[in-house]
Amino acid sequence: MTQPVLETVRAPGPLYREVADRIARLIEGGAFRVGGRVPSVRALRRSQRVSLATALQAYRVLEDRGLIEARPQSGFYVRLPPGRLPLEPEESQPPVRARPVALGDLVARFQQAARDPACVGLGTALVHPGLLPIRALHRTLAAVGRHSPQLANSYDVAPGSLALRVQIARRAFASGCTLAPEDLIVTNGCQEALQLCLRAVARAGDTIGIESPTYFGLLQSLETLGLRACQLPTRAREGLCLEGLEARLDRCRIKAVLLMPNFGNPLGACLPDAKKQKLVRLLAARGVPLIEDDIYGELAFAPARPYTAKAYDRDGLVLLCSSFSKTLAPGYRIGWVAPGRYRHQVTRLKYLSSIGTASVLQLAVADFLAHGGFDHHLRRLRRACAEQVARTTDAVACHFPAGTKVTRPAGGYILWVQLPPHVDAVALFERAWAERISIAPGPLFAADGGFRNYLRLNCGLPWSDQVERAIARLGQLTAKRL
Amino acid sequence: MTQPVLETVRAPGPLYREVADRIARLIEGGAFRVGGRVPSVRALRRSQRVSLATALQAYRVLEDRGLIEARPQSGFYVRLPPGRLPLEPEESQPPVRARPVALGDLVARFQQAARDPACVGLGTALVHPGLLPIRALHRTLAAVGRHSPQLANSYDVAPGSLALRVQIARRAFASGCTLAPEDLIVTNGCQEALQLCLRAVARAGDTIGIESPTYFGLLQSLETLGLRACQLPTRAREGLCLEGLEARLDRCRIKAVLLMPNFGNPLGACLPDAKKQKLVRLLAARGVPLIEDDIYGELAFAPARPYTAKAYDRDGLVLLCSSFSKTLAPGYRIGWVAPGRYRHQVTRLKYLSSIGTASVLQLAVADFLAHGGFDHHLRRLRRACAEQVARTTDAVACHFPAGTKVTRPAGGYILWVQLPPHVDAVALFERAWAERISIAPGPLFAADGGFRNYLRLNCGLPWSDQVERAIARLGQLTAKRL
Numbered sequence: 001m002t003q004p005v006l007e008t009v010r011a012p013g014p015l016y017r018e019v020a021d022r023i024a025r026l027i028e029g030g031a032f033r034v035g036g037r038v039p040s041v042r043a044l045r046r047s048q049r050v051s052l053a054t055a056l057q058a059y060r061v062l063e064d065r066g067l068i069e070a071r072p073q074s075g076f077y078v079r080l081p082p083g084r085l086p087l088e089p090e091e092s093q094p095p096v097r098a099r100p101v102a103l104g105d106l107v108a109r110f111q112q113a114a115r116d117p118a119c120v121g122l123g124t125a126l127v128h129p130g131l132l133p134i135r136a137l138h139r140t141l142a143a144v145g146r147h148s149p150q151l152a153n154s155y156d157v158a159p160g161s162l163a164l165r166v167q168i169a170r171r172a173f174a175s176g177c178t179l180a181p182e183d184l185i186v187t188n189g190c191q192e193a194l195q196l197c198l199r200a201v202a203r204a205g206d207t208i209g210i211e212s213p214t215y216f217g218l219l220q221s222l223e224t225l226g227l228r229a230c231q232l233p234t235r236a237r238e239g240l241c242l243e244g245l246e247a248r249l250d251r252c253r254i255k256a257v258l259l260m261p262n263f264g265n266p267l268g269a270c271l272p273d274a275k276k277q278k279l280v281r282l283l284a285a286r287g288v289p290l291i292e293d294d295i296y297g298e299l300a301f302a303p304a305r306p307y308t309a310k311a312y313d314r315d316g317l318v319l320l321c322s323s324f325s326k327t328l329a330p331g332y333r334i335g336w337v338a339p340g341r342y343r344h345q346v347t348r349l350k351y352l353s354s355i356g357t358a359s360v361l362q363l364a365v366a367d368f369l370a371h372g373g374f375d376h377h378l379r380r381l382r383r384a385c386a387e388q389v390a391r392t393t394d395a396v397a398c399h400f401p402a403g404t405k406v407t408r409p410a411g412g413y414i415l416w417v418q419l420p421p422h423v424d425a426v427a428l429f430e431r432a433w434a435e436r437i438s439i440a441p442g443p444l445f446a447a448d449g450g451f452r453n454y455l456r457l458n459c460g461l462p463w464s465d466q467v468e469r470a471i472a473r474l475g476q477l478t479a480k481r482l
Numbered sequence: 483m484t485q486p487v488l489e490t491v492r493a494p495g496p497l498y499r500e501v502a503d504r505i506a507r508l509i510e511g512g513a514f515r516v517g518g519r520v521p522s523v524r525a526l527r528r529s530q531r532v533s534l535a536t537a538l539q540a541y542r543v544l545e546d547r548g549l550i551e552a553r554p555q556s557g558f559y560v561r562l563p564p565g566r567l568p569l570e571p572e573e574s575q576p577p578v579r580a581r582p583v584a585l586g587d588l589v590a591r592f593q594q595a596a597r598d599p600a601c602v603g604l605g606t607a608l609v610h611p612g613l614l615p616i617r618a619l620h621r622t623l624a625a626v627g628r629h630s631p632q633l634a635n636s637y638d639v640a641p642g643s644l645a646l647r648v649q650i651a652r653r654a655f656a657s658g659c660t661l662a663p664e665d666l667i668v669t670n671g672c673q674e675a676l677q678l679c680l681r682a683v684a685r686a687g688d689t690i691g692i693e694s695p696t697y698f699g700l701l702q703s704l705e706t707l708g709l710r711a712c713q714l715p716t717r718a719r720e721g722l723c724l725e726g727l728e729a730r731l732d733r734c735r736i737k738a739v740l741l742m743p744n745f746g747n748p749l750g751a752c753l754p755d756a757k758k759q760k761l762v763r764l765l766a767a768r769g770v771p772l773i774e775d776d777i778y779g780e781l782a783f784a785p786a787r788p789y790t791a792k793a794y795d796r797d798g799l800v801l802l803c804s805s806f807s808k809t810l811a812p813g814y815r816i817g818w819v820a821p822g823r824y825r826h827q828v829t830r831l832k833y834l835s836s837i838g839t840a841s842v843l844q845l846a847v848a849d850f851l852a853h854g855g856f857d858h859h860l861r862r863l864r865r866a867c868a869e870q871v872a873r874t875t876d877a878v879a880c881h882f883p884a885g886t887k888v889t890r891p892a893g894g895y896i897l898w899v900q901l902p903p904h905v906d907a908v909a910l911f912e913r914a915w916a917e918r919i920s921i922a923p924g925p926l927f928a929a930d931g932g933f934r935n936y937l938r939l940n941c942g943l944p945w946s947d948q949v950e951r952a953i954a955r956l957g958q959l960t961a962k963r964l
Contacts, residue, residue, distance in 0.1 A: 115639070129632045138627030138634060141842065145620030150611045152620060153813035157597070188670050188815075188836035195835055199706075204686060217834065224681075224834050331635035331841035333670075352699065352706050353677055354670035358840055359813035360623065 016057035019048050020065075023058065027067055027078055034398055038068055038076045069390065080394040086406045089418035091241065094231030094450070098207040098252045101223035101447045106426065107216055113429070113438040120461075120470040123438030125215075125265055125414055126330060127460035131384050133368075133377045137329055140372055141364040148363065156359035158350035160186025160336075164366035168336050171369070174304075175297060176273075176311025177320065183338050185350055186357045190295045190323035193337035195221055196353065197291045197319040198258070200345040202227055206255035209248065209288075211240055213416070213445030213454070215265040218258060218293070222447075229447040230254055236407045236416070239269030242278060249286060256289045262306050263296035266416040266445055266456040268409025270300075273307045280312040287317070289342070294322040298378060300411040301386040316341030324365060326412075327378060332361045385413040388459040395468055396457070399475030413459040423453045423478055431477055437470045498539035501530055502547075505540065509549055514560045516880050520550055522557055551872070553945075562876040568888045571900035573723065576713035576932070580689040580734045583705035583929045588908065589698055595911070595920040602943075602952040605920030607697075607747055607896055608812060609942035613866050615850075615859045619811055622854055623846035630845065638841035640832035642668025642818075646848035650818050653851065656786075657779060658755075658793025659802065665820050667832055668839045672777045672805035675819035677703055678835065679773045679801040680740070682827040684709055688737035691730065691770075693722055695898070695927030695936070697747040700740060700775070704929075711929040712736055718889045718898070721751030724760060731768060738771045744788050745778035748898045748927055748938040750891025752782075755789045762794040769799070771824070776804040780860060782893040783868040798823030806847060808894075809860060814843045867895040870941040877950055878939070881957030895941040905935045905960055913959055919952045 023044075026032050039047065044055040059076050062068045068076045114123040145152050159165065165181035172179045187193040202208060204226030210218060212231035222229050230252040233244035240259060248254065261271040261279075271279070283290050292309045300306060310320035319342055323335030334357065339346040350356075368374060392415055396406050405418040419425065425441035432439050442454030461467050505520060514520050521529065526537040541558050544550045550558045596605040627634050641647065647663035654661045669675040684690060686708030692700060694713035704711050712734040715726035722741060730736065743753040743761075753761070765772050774791045782788060792802035801824055805817030816839065821828040832838075850856060874897055878888050887900040901907065907923035914921050924936030943949050 111639075126637070129635065132635065134631045134635045138624075138631055138842070141627055142620075142624030145623055149616045149620055153611065153614065153616045153811050155608070155807075155812050157593075188839075191834065192836040203708075217837075220830075220834050224831060226685075325637075329635050330637050333836060333838065333840045348702075349706060352673065352703050353835065354674040354815060355699075356815065357670075358815045358843055360620070361840055361843070 015050055016054045017061060019044070019050060019054060019058035020061040023062060024065070024067055032078045034078050034080050034394060036078050038078060040075055069387070079390065080397050084397065085393065085408065086397050086404055088236035088407055089405045089416060089454070091235045092212045092233050094212040094233060096248055096251060098228040098230040099448060101219050101227075101229050103216060103219055103223060103444070106441070106444055107220060110429070110440060110444055113433045114440070116433070116436075116438060119433065119436050119438040120466055121438055122458050122461075122467075122470060122474075123440045124458055125456075125460065126458065127326065127381065127385070127413060128462055130462065131381055131460070132328060133372065134329075136372055137364065137368050140368045141360065144363045144367055145360055152360035152363055154359055155356055156186075156362055157356040158185055158347045160357055161359065161362035161366060164334075164362045164369075165336075167366050167369035172338070175294065176307035177338065179338050183343065185337050185339065185343070185347055186362055187335040187337055187350060188354055188357050189325055189333040189335040190293060190321050191217060191335070192350075192353065193321035193323070193335045194218065194258070194291060194293060195225075196346050196349045197321060197337060197339060197342070198222070198225055198227065198256070199349055200339065200342045201256040201289045201291070201319070207252050209245065209252070209254040209257035210447075211259055211264060211267070213266055213442070213451055215260070216444040219447055231447055234267055234269065236267060237269055238275065239264060239267055239271045240279065242275060242282065245279070246282060249282075249288065254288060256291060257283060258291040258293070259309070260293040260296070261309050262294055263299060263409055263412035263414075264293070265296070266414055266440070268407050268412045268414050268416065270306055270410050276307060276309040277312040280309050280318060284315045284317050290318045292318055292320045294320060295326050296412040297322065298327050299382055299385055299413065301382060302410065306411075310338060313340060319346070327381065328368070328374065329365065332365060333357070334361055334365050384462070385411075385459065388461065388463055389413060389415065391463045392457060392459045392471065395471040396475070399472040401475070401479040404478070415457040415459060417455050417457060419453045419455065419478055421453055425451070425453055425455045428455065428474070428477055432474060435473060437474060439474065497532055498536045499543060501526070501532060501536065501540035502543040505544060506547070506549055509560055516560050516562050516876060518560050520558045520560060551869070561872065562879045566879065567875065567890065568879050568886055570718035570889055571887045571898060571936070573717045574694045574715050576694040576715060578730055578733060580710040580712040581930055583701050583709075583711050585698060585701055585705060585926070588923070588926060589702060592911070592922060592926055595915045596922070598915070598918075598920060601915065601918050601920040602948055603920055604940050604943075604949075604952060604956075605922045606940055607938075607942065608940065609808065609863065609867070609895060610944055612944065613863055613942075614810060615854065616811075618854055619846065619850050622850045623842065626845045626849055627842055634842035634845055636841055637838055638668075638844055639838040640667055640829045642839055643841065643844035643848060646816075646844045646851075647818075649848050649851035654820070657776065658789035659820065661820050665825065667819050667821065667825070667829055668844055669817040669819055669832060670836060670839050671807055671815040672775060672803050672817040673699060674832075674835065675803035675805070675817045676700065676740070676773060676775060677707075678828050678831045679803060679819060679821060679824070680704070680707055680709065680738070681831055682821065682824045683738045683771045683773070683801070689734050691727065691734070691736040691739035692929075693741055693746065693749070695748055695924065695933055697742070698926040701929055713929055716749055716751060718749060719751055720757065721746060721749055721753045722761065724757060724764065727761070728764060731764075731770065736770060738773060739765060740773040740775070741791070742775040742778070743791050744776055745781060745891055745894035746775070747778070747894075748896055748922070750889050750894045750896050750898065752788055752892050758789060758791040759794040762791050762800060766797045766799050771799045771801060773801045774803065776802060777808050778894040779804065780809050781864055781867055781895065783864060784892065788893075792820060795822060801828070809863065810850070810856065811847065814847060815839070816843055816847045864893075866944070867893070867941065870943065870945055871895060871897065873945045874939060874941045874953065877953040878957070881954040883957070883961040886960070897939040897941060899937050899939060901935040901937065901960055903935055907933070907935055907937045910937065910956070910959055914956060917955060919956060921956065
């Protein structure tokens with residue numbers, strides 16, 4: 001019965017708009033509340049005496065306006081209207097000076113909570129395994145071991161499997177990069193790639209420019225390597241503030257800059273491509289290398305992914321790092337780096353750090369990229385992330401106290417939440433953990449304990465009552481002026 | 483027909499000894515030459531008019547005396563008599579001072595040759611994949627992916643899979659160590675373990691005591707980390723010379739010592755267990771940590787493997803590193819470290835270096851260790867290594883010029899060859915590469931270009947005419963006073 005309706009939908013009458021407006025008024029008036037369900041398409045047809053096609057089209061209009069959203073096998077639900085979305089967090093304003101990184105014990109304590117299986121995992125930055133093609137990938141892995149046993153168990157020394165590097169080079173084309181397989185080195189995840197790049201471009205005591213806020217793993221890497229951090233101001237939507245970078249470049253003797261320009265952790269910001277170009281020119285003019293972490297770049301909500309800064313690199317000064325941990329297989333630890341003019345140094349460091357990356361996993365990922373429907377999977381994953389981010393945003397808007405601000409990422413699955421000024425996110429973290437909810441408190445993302453009233457929320461979990469309850473509870477705890 | 487003969491062999495008459503003596507005289511007189519075949523058992527029976535059992539037993543006696551060896555499906559072949567084995571290389575005498583490591587381009591050039599598939603691979607230190615249980619391991623891997631897909635594709639953050647650490651702790655018991663799973667951290671091979679340990683105990687500018695000669699990968703690690711090397715004297719059979727270490731400990735301000743006490747690369751020496759104990763005490767008294775690389779420890783030719791220095795560690799100052807790359811799966815990159823009192827630092831460095839090691843591979847190796855017949859495989863592998871080392875030694879004795887000296891390792895699959903003083907091993911390496919034979923020239927194994935007339939030979943390849951021809955040709959090239 002449904003099929004004919006869908007076919008006639010394409011040329012609907014003007015009536016659908018009228019129906020849509022009526023429902024919009026009901027939503028605005030509070031008759032239908034945020035998070036609640038609007039009448040089913042069939043119920044709407046009956047009550048408004050319209051065709052099924054008109055009813056369906058009315059809901060499509062409301063979806064386009066951001067007022068409702070379809071949930072598979074469930075119906076249409078009221079979203080927060082765009083005008084009532086929380087404000088975005090303010091521009092960060094770190095001091096104009098370099099300092100050593102000292103994160104202290106908070107990271108270890110956070111990681112304990114984040115790995116606690118009893119917790120609702122809003123603390124980590126991981127998608128739910130159900131959103132990854134795990135079984136298909138393992139089948140590929142088994143086939144690779146069966147068909148090329150010796151190849152799959154040999155030292156695949158740096159730069160790594162050619163088959164995989166060919167696939168990575170092809171994919172990187174969509175991010176504006178023209179890379180040859182020999183420009184690439186396979187690594188044990190993006191983290192190893194970043195460490196190798198830092199070691200290639202800087203020595204202990206040097207200063208690295210880094211976004212504020214940024215992923216604590218990067219801060220810890222600086223700390224471990226004895227590097228100083230010059231924290232760079234950012235805006236919630238666009239990320240790095242170029243003027244802020246420029247002001248610091250000379251005054252802080254920045255040796256290299258380490259950024260996540262696309263949907264970085266925790267801001268989820270996306271530096272506009274034109275600004276990426278400007279950034280690359282700015283740094284190239286000073287001969288400062290840029291280490292670019294693009295681990296979330298493939299998770300754009302829009303159909304086309306943004307470019308990388310590497311796309312504008314003319315001097316080999318951009319070292320592009322990424323991995324398949326966020327999109328395919330966190331447990332496989334397959335990452336890569338295109339280190340530009342530092343290729344020789346990074347290859348050597350990779351060899352000395354771990355000889356090579358496991359051959360059987362490289363071959364399995366290469367095979368999956370070539371034949372496994374990775375793009376199809378990625379489309380599903382991006383849709384899921386977009387939906388989960390939207391629903392988490394709505395829930396925060398509903399349940400957190402007034403004055404709470406939330407980022408509006410256009411990709412990835414992370415939200416950065418600015419709580420009212422008096423809230424202590426570390427205390428909130430401890431309290432939430434006691435109630436089996438893990439979150440990432442703001443001070444994790446600063447070299448020196450800033451962002452006290454901020455937290456990072458993971459939207460990688462499929463939406464569920466449990467997740468919603470957890471967010472509601474976080475809102476209550478926040479309201480208690482922790 | 484064979485079966486009854488084997489059964490009666492156990493109570494042979496004294497005649498077999500007489501027959502054996504006769505053949506021994508023929509070998510000594512040159513009637514049967516080293517590398518050649520002696521008459522088959524049946525031919526011996528006919529010619530000497532003895533029973534099959536007596537003929538067989540005569541050959542067993544000659545085998546016991548080290549004069550001949552059985553080659554499966556081929557017959558008995560003349561070995562070099564023990565008295566004619568080449569002498570062992572001399573004790574190394576590095577200067578009593580620390581120096582920066584500068585290996586230059588030789589390593590890169592060597593690695594190119596070592597990976598050249600057209601070469602007979604006497605340059606690498608790898609066993610032939612045919613000697614590893616590759617298919618069985620891949621089957622285990624496939625089963626792990628099938629039965630625990632989510633577990634096999636999740637961040638297995640440092641310290642790594644408990645199942646694997648349990649198995650490693652059990653195996654380490656045979657090396658005299660009483661380790662709990664929580665004492666262990668899984669790494670991407672032994673190379674990562676060693677790098678993490680070096681970073682945990684020392685900083686750029688510090689001096690590390692290291693055997694002379696030693697594996698170039700260790701030297702490069704020092705170089706990359708900005709560490710200085712204090713090279714320690716060694717003896718061909720026992721490895722580290724403790725007096726030499728003691729003389730340098732104070733004068734060179736050694737921050738840590740990095741050793742391969744069991745069948746180390748390239749000496750293949752084994753520090754007697756009593757000396758290991760003395761070494762550990764010596765270092766503990768000065769508070770100097772010992773990084774112990776035991777990657778070849780399981781490959782003892784004797785039924786029982788030697789202890790590790792870690793077995794004598796009472797102060798948590800021994801950081802024991804090893805892997806399954808030499809015994810099971812080079813391509814899986816699964817290693818481990820028991821870092822003693824540096825556990826916290828090494829865990830953190832591991833996390834920051836690569837988050838964790840691929841979960842599916844950890845689980846596969848754990849499963850294979852638990853159920854895959856690893857010990858059975860290891861017995862076969864050790865026998866194969868012992869045979870290949872013996873035959874390579876014989877071939878060197880036959881084909882290399884007088885004055886050539888060769889180590890007599892009791893485990894592993896590496897020979898260290900001291901050529902006559904005038905021979906330039908780097909020139910030999912280049913010449914051999916042109917003839918499609920890869921070797922590892924001596925200067926690779928020194929911080930500063932020593933060991934000019936030495937080379938390392940890989941005995942990891944099953945013996946073949948091709949291998950023998952390659953060694954014979956190396957001997958000829960050496961004799962040409964390169």
